[in-house]
Amino acid sequence: MLATLHKLCSLMKRIAQLTFEYDIAKPLAIGERESWRRGWVSCLTPISLHDCQPVYSYSRNVLNMAAAMKAQKTGLLELRVTVDRWIRVLATLTEETLTVSPGEVAEEPVKPNPTPAGDINGDPANLSSFPVPETITNVKRTVRVTKQDVGGLGISIKGGKENKMPILISKIFKGLAADQTEALYVGDAILSVNGSDLREATHDDAVQALKKTGKEVILEVKYIKEMSAFFKNTLPGAPLPWDSPHAMPQKGADAPPAELKEVRTIPLKMCQVTRKQCPPDTENRYFEVISSSRKRSVFLRAKDPAMAQSWYNAIQAGASALVPRVRDELRAMQAGLEVKHMGWITEQATQGPERPVLALLTERDLLLYPTLPDSKDGINSPAKSHPLITTRLVHSGPGKSSPLLDSELSFGLRTGTKQGVETHLFRVDSAKELSAWTHMVVDGCHNAAELIQEVTTACSWNGKECNLGVHIDEGFSLFTEEMGIRKTVLLQQPFERLRMSSDDGVHMIFLDFGGPEAEIQLDLHSCPKTMVFIIHSFLSAKVKRLGLLA
Known part of the structure; x- marks a missing residue:
């Protein structure tokens, strides 16, 4: 071997x-x-x-x-080019990109098509062009074609009895069923389909015969060299003389549909793939792919929900496979940056529009970016930063008072800040993503507490200026210091002695340890919510150590 x-x-x-x-x-x-x-x-x-x-x-x-x-996946989809107009495209998924190219239906449509022949798919990049052997000219051949779920035979036909021409293959689309046989050519006359004679068939008869075939199709064909040359020499957009009258634009007909004149390519690296549309997709056939820079996107529609889900899963899998590379690139730009989890989530608001954000969960913070950062300065300039030690998950799934749509796939965070408590709601696209973010945020908060170990802040106790220290293992301490060195310990209490804590939301925090001291009152000189959340994080991490949290 x-x-x-x-x-x-x-x-x-x-x-x-x-x-x-x-x-x-x-x-x-x-x-x-x-x-x-x-x-x-x-x-x-x-x-x-x-x-x-x-x-x-x-x-x-x-x-x-x-x-x-x-290529990981290829098939025909529809691309939205305006609010109410769609065009057929050939989608190709590779390990690193999603590409949509100009495409059309596999056979001529039965309904009138106002688009001039070749206008959409005149681009040779999307058509098959095998060299034709001289030996097959005017020789009958039998070719077996296995239809694909999308794209049918993958051919376009012209001619018909009404045009005094045979039924001719005018186009063969790359990657589809006919192309994969490597035995059919532009210029082949179709003599029969599964034994049904098409020599005297009209264009519409041929279309119906091709559409009614099963998975396996037996074509009897004969290559006509002159016809092949004519197809190749016809200018894109020019109607062929034997086009079916139904395929020709009529006077007073609607304007031709918009075209995709250029190939669109979306890099999979940190792209966003979403199926949550506004208004909601009642047919469950839509999905959108947006590049990490937010500069390129494609809004696509599949023929049914199963196909849409298949494409969604495949693109998500491709993007996920590239995440390790993205982490390495970020680490190269910012030494020591350890990204524990990352992905696109949608930040929801009770008022105003929702907005997609790229969330990076590090050892200490939840960082939110509008796009994938491409420099050290970009990494150090997130749109928002939530320290994990002052953050906690308050719900995952439907919130008790959440009036927002899609609350089943949302999670809520609360963060203690110097301005008070901030609440943030985020939405994801799937239950799998919701589970991942829920667990990663909770674990991240615990790990941040274990990593930081201790937090100190200035305060006043009984009219005396001192410092409050909260340590995950040693508990609470009040002390004075000189030149940054602890001088006198005024109070020391372990976490186990804490019976209750509360605050006034302005600058006071109350800690009840029982015993002779009873409740102590501390003036933190600023909103106490940050320290309240830190105490909660340390307590939760200690409970996790005991294995009492799932």
């Missing part, structure tokens, strides 16, 4: 070296055309320069196979 692979690699290198020395479009002599299977076997034998030209006929298949292996 290793020797075989070595020979194959050597062959590919030889082919690359000869790219500019041999005319790969030159027709092969009789008997030289082989199927891919036979070509593969022949490629395993040593070759000479004299052998290169025949071998080169297989190079296109080799390159196509490499491209197909790289």
